[in-house]
Amino acid sequence: MKPFAVITLILLISGFSDVTAQPVTEAPLKETITQLDRTYFEAYNSCNIEKQAEMYAEDIEFYHDKGGLTTSKQDLLDSLKKNICGKVTRELVEGSIEVYPISEYGAVEIGFHKFHNNEEPDAISEPGKFIIIWKKTEATWNITRVISLH
Template sequence: MKSATLLIAIVFVSSFLEMAAQATSEDQLKETITNLDAEYFEAYNTCNMEKQAEMYAEDLEFYHDKGGLSTSKQDLLESLKKNICGKVTRELVEGSIEVYPINGFGAVEIGLHKFHNNQEPDAISKPGKFIMIWQQTDSIWKITRVISLH
């Protein structure tokens, strides 16, 4: 009887420790992706094209509900420079980021953000949903896919 109780206790403690380690790992992943999101959109808001280019993967796919699909990293960067720089800023809806690991690849980030057009300062910005797929190679994270919905 004592050995069965001890076995149950060991299994319970082992399961608890595994869940705690997984929660810590998921918390660390969320912190990493949240920081990367902030880093990317700081570059976006300040028109740091070099930093934006550095954070995008070469095989980037950018899906925009209004603009369609872009599969050219260079075309996307040129469009951002021409249409966004100095005109539009992005604001994250605080607390909206969700992060999910993709085993052996990286992570999925889902959240809400607003865009403010300085050409229309009185326009009301409504939150839109975004999904970004992040790939980790060694310690380097790159944005491989973006879905932007407004």
């Protein structure tokens, strides 16, 4: 039997043939992360760079499928100010947020959102997937990693 066939057989026997992640059922954590998402994107949509800066960790890693990797908080904020402010708004796809706890760190948020070009109000916006890693400190939650896929 070929190695791939053996692995497939093992997965079928062990019940892992249809494994999918399940969203966390811890309502308080999901409510917290959903509120943080709302707060951040209200700042994003209103060009409140100070609030966005407050919510990003100093060691931010922002992965964008089209723009690449940004690891400088200041470069990210400068890019948002230059390319997003007044030009783009974000809309969450309702009901799409999933939240998973990360023990002794924080949480992972996964969801879908749309971005609207304010200069082309009739343009159709397709949902894109996003992943945000939130770190919980004693005083606050911060965004440490973002993966933005369009």
